[in-house]
Amino acid sequence: MTYQATSIPSALQIIQADLDAGTVIHLWLKSCRPGLMADLRVAVEDIELASVVTTRTDEFEFRELELSQGGKAVLSFNPLEASVSVIYAFHPLTVRDEGIFILHQASRNAPPILTDGYHFRPPFGWMNDPNGFGRFGGQVHLFYQHYPHSLRWNTMHWGHAISKDYIRWKHLPVFLFPSDELSQRDDGRGGAFSGSAIPGIGTGESIRVFFTEQVRDRKPEEQIQLSALSHDGISAQAPSVIVPKRPEGLDLTLDFRDPYVFEGPDGNWKMLLGSRDKAGGVVLLYETLDPKGAGGWTFVGTLHREDRYGMTAAECPCILPLGERKNPETRWALVFGLLTSRDPKTGRRNLTSITVGRFDGRTFEREAEQELDFGSDAYAFQAFVDDGGPVGIAWLANWTDVSKKEDFATAMTLPRRILWDGCSVLTPPVESVTSLRHLQIDEAGLLATGERVTLLSGAVEIELDLVMPGTPFELVFEHPDIDLGVRLDTEGLEILFGDRNAKASPRYLATGARPSTVRVFLDAGSIEVFADNGRWVGTKRLPSVSPVTSVRLAAPRGAISGARVWQLKLLI
Incomplete structure (x- = not known):
């Protein structure tokens, strides 16, 4: 595919591209003012194929189009009537090799222009926590917390990219979307929050993802756990609720999020969830006997807690075997962030801990502890066991730097190995x-x-x-x-x-x-x-x-x- 875009002030903005039949276009638009119809037209070889209209003014409305014929495509809209955030195109048969093609993006969500930047960055918009980091169908998949329409945090989607070496990435279509209710406004009330992924049952491209749905002020639970299946590794089916409420009797706050699903030493699927009570951060353990991981999740108990920093929330927990998974002598590394924690000696905030111990599938026996990163800007660390051993990645930022009033260019850290030398956890770059x-x-x-x-x-x-x-x-x-x-x-x-x-x-x-x-x-x-x-x-x-x-x-x-x-x- 090739494209070029031209713009005429106070007239139509024209986007031209040579696109194949079967190409899928994703676009977001909204009306510039109440009562005005925003209209974006799509034509191929001078034949109009679609007219996308909306009267929505608060938040951009998502639309998907599939071209029934190929050739010279022209997308046009009046910028005085329609505000268009992003338009990208891809062909489902070649997107894994080519990635998506950005046809248009607004200045407010454009990434920084860099000469030789080598860290992973989103192709547009905001990014925070890595999600669903794993190898599926022979390629490494990285999902991430994403807001497409500006460089500031807002209603959460899941972005998506793939790689063969952890360094060179192909950007794929947006994978998860917030609910229709949350998509109506740009007020940041929630969305598809952080989670993880495991192989699906079926084709090699099949992936099952787990995530927290957040809806602010929802009663009785703001945060619940959902799962969705993707047969092609590109788009997800409608999600279903797998954990609808917090466990009773623990006096937990509304913090109940970031499901990390992994295979335990007994061969069953386990799930970690982060929470907090009035004393500090809490990591919860669930399990299921369902080989698909699609349901049957039951609460096992509190796996670990951290009370030294006061009423902090444990976030984005993950756990990795530092040796053979089924060997009872293998140490496991439990990693989690502590939101609002503060180191009194250095003043650093939102610390991330690695606790090493033995894990039998139901209980975790702590043996040693260290900090993941003394710079503190490797947050929401997530890892999986690849062929060469555990490897992880983190958001290259810290919530103390985030402002609701200023744009914030985002990136991921270099991917890192997780090694055990008998005394300490080592995390060198891949x-x-x-x-x-x-x-x-x-x-x-x-x-x-x-x-x-x-x-x-x-x-x-x-x-x-x-x-x-x-x-x-x-x-x-x-x-x-x-x-x-x-x-x-x-x-x-x-x-x-x-x-x-x-x-x-x-x-x-x-x-x-x-x-x-x-x-x-x-x-x-x-x-x-x-x-x-x-x-x-x-x-x-x-x-x-x-x-x-x-x-x-x-x-x-x-x-x-x-x-x-x-x-x-x-x-x-």
Whole structure:
């Protein structure tokens, strides 16, 4: 497919594309003012095939069209009468190879224009939690919390993309939509909240998803659990309710969300749900004997709780075997976020915990605990067991930065392995990130000598080898809008961050860290630090997508045994 769009002020806006027969078009439009009919017309080879009309003014109305013939397609509307958010096209037979084709999007929901950005971003609109992360039909699927019509959180949909290597993604059609009731207005009352996915029964493309439906002020339950089946891995059937209410007798708040479904050590499907009571965050366990996971879910009990930070909500729980799933000696890693938590030592908010222990399918025996990310901007972490072991991904942001009044460009973290070394959980980046190394710069070794090194587009990886564990150093980055650096000293490993236009920032510190190797990934709007193969990981969203322009290393003479810098580029 090819397309071009032209616009004439105060007249029709014309979108032209060469489309095949059987092409499906998804579009959202609304009327510019009450009492006015918005009309978008679709013609192919000068034959009008459809006229899409709406009088809705509060929120964009979704429509789907399938072209009965191919050729030169013309979509037209009057921008003084119709407001059009997004139009994209795809062919069901080729969308897995080609992805969707964006024919039109408004300026308010357009992503930032980046030269060499390599983190996953939505093709339009807002994104937060990763959902349904898993491998189905031979490809990795990533669903995510999505609002198509602006760069701010609102009524939740599920976006969708697929990959073969966790790094290069094809954008697919929007997968889940909010209910008709919630779709009428842009007031953010709820929608298809976070969840997970398992293989469906049948074809290799079949997927069953689980999610929370949120409807604010609904009585008696604002949040209930639903499931939907997709036979083709592209679109979902109508969902059904599988858990209609909270378990009784636990004095839980209305927080009851984010179903994570996985196969337990006994071979049965299990489900984790996040909640809270008056003491703190609670992770709940359900199970079913249904091999499809479609129903029969019963409450087992409270799997884990976290009371140290007060009345925080446990969100987005997931659990992974760190070895053979059926082996009773295998440790399991339970990961969950703590909404509204605050670290009193550093001021960081919304922390994410990894608790390691033994899991027999019904009870979890805690043995050790650590923090997922000392930068705190790897939230809503979700993982699954792939052929090479567990792998996960997180939202590269933190709710403390989100504003209802300002746009917010969103991204996911680099995907990460989840490993167990017998003492700690390691979360290094997946191996395929090395394929991003487009060009090695600083071959003269200027960085190791303390000289300033220019970073071109700012999309780079820096790798340092220290002569001794914990050897002090500081990387100082030059950025037009913020103060940024990475420092290792007697306190530990720290991301140095200062927003020149905001109040004082928390400290992003891994206390006591004494690594021997450090990898730093810089991209538009983010920094990720991996030390000692992911034993310590720090992720920080940057409030500007302007690139880091240079780096300088300060370290004692002879402290650095190796310093390498690569220019990164996402080559498809």
